């Protein structure tokens with residue numbers, strides 16, 4: 361009963377998630393890297409303190425990561441949790457950014473249309489539904505619009 | 507550290523089983539004690555590997571054997587590596603002289619605990635998981651890149667399933683539904699899960715268990731064990747962490763674990779007759795030929811297609827049929843692999859015996875931890 365009440369009053373998230381992704385109103389969206397002020401290493405997603413065992417600095421600054429990257433590998437996925445199924449099949453990929461960061465991401469576009477080493481760019485889009493059945497906006501990559 | 511030997515093994519046939527994990531565990535414990543020809547009273551400690559069946563799984567296994575209260579029972583968890591890590595822990599206990607005899611058990615029942623249609627709230631701190639990175643998708647990403655770099659085809663990948671299921675044909679412990687002949691078409695045309703991995707390139711989530719009793723040289727003499735199998739290496743490593751690019755056609759932690767085992771044992775890949783590896787997907791085994799040092803980088807596919815990894819070849823990979831023919835009950839597989847290697851080295855595998863096998867190796871990774879290729883890897887080298 362208590363669970364049910366909580367479900368009715370507390371809405372599930374619709375954005376994933378402010379620590380790693382930002383969608384400014386008048387500028388393109390970007391991913392947030394965490395740059396260690398002491399050892400200089402850039403991490404993604406969020407790590408505080410710095411996971412470098414010789415560093416462990418608490419001072420991390422947020423840096424905007426490049427919006428363009430290269431597909432290291434991709435796969436068209438046909439199975440997933442119930443709240444993802446309306447988006448299936450969907451393409452998932454590792455995208456390498458110039459900062460030396462590899463990002464796991466969904467790709468926006470037709471399944472079967474992507475290739476390894478292809479360049480892609482960051483966009484915002486629905487990544488899955490929340491428990492209320494509403495879409496959750498998150499980061500994705502798509503083919504470069506020419 | 508003193509020498510440690512395997513003196514008893516317990517196995518059951520894998521599959522979708524009606525008995526829960528603790529019953530499966532009891533069966534293999536009793537079988538292993540009988541196989542060793544010792545008394546339960548001779549066992550000084552027990553380690554139980556399990557992935558998902560709850561808390562105090564080891565005590566639950568041993569309670570109904572009447573052994574609770576008579577020995578320390580320690581539960582071991584590292585996802586798919588748990589069963590092998592339980593054997594490793596028993597090994598350490600004997601090697602350091604704490605016990606003369608110890609037992610490592612792996613057990614899991616996944617099918618009885620699968621809740622239909624359940625939708626767990628995704629964990630927002632696991633970014634990859636939140637975005638849908640299920641295990642098969644992560645291996646599909648490796649497979650796609652492997653095909654891109656090497657020119658391997660879907661038909662090539664299928665050869666791993668065909669080989670392993672063929673190996674299992676006469677193995678009474680393999681899952682009856684997944685052993686024997688399967689054609690390229692049946693593999694390639696089975697349901698697509700995540701390109702290029704089709705259903706028949708993925709291991710099933712079956713149920714099972716395995717137990718391994720280890721003992722000191724003194725205990726081997728005392729009990730008059732006729733075919734003791736020596737543990738030449740039992741190594742556990744954790745996954746190197748980095749959020750940058752990794753070679754997904756290679757495997758850093760498997761390489762680390764394998765080469766540590768070679769160093770510990772003084773045995774190299776050229777001396778190994780058979781391997782039970784973590785062939786959860788076709789691509790895994792292909793990657794491991796190289797990561798474990800059985801061939802040069804880029805030659806894995808050639809090894810498979812030239813017949814170097816089957817009976818009569820350089821080294822027999824997955825003679826029991828591997829996970830592709832057993833299915834893969836998370837906590838159980840690692841212990842069952844060791845048990846099968848022991849049976850092979852004793853020459854007891856009628857109809858699927860690796861001719862003249864003197865040295866065997868097991869490798870099982872565990873855990874999809876973001877930033878690592880696997881959270882854990884446990885490796886054993888055994889010889890007779």
Ligand SMILES: [Zn+2]
Pocket residue numbers: 396397398399400401410411412415416417
């Ligand atoms: Zn740092």
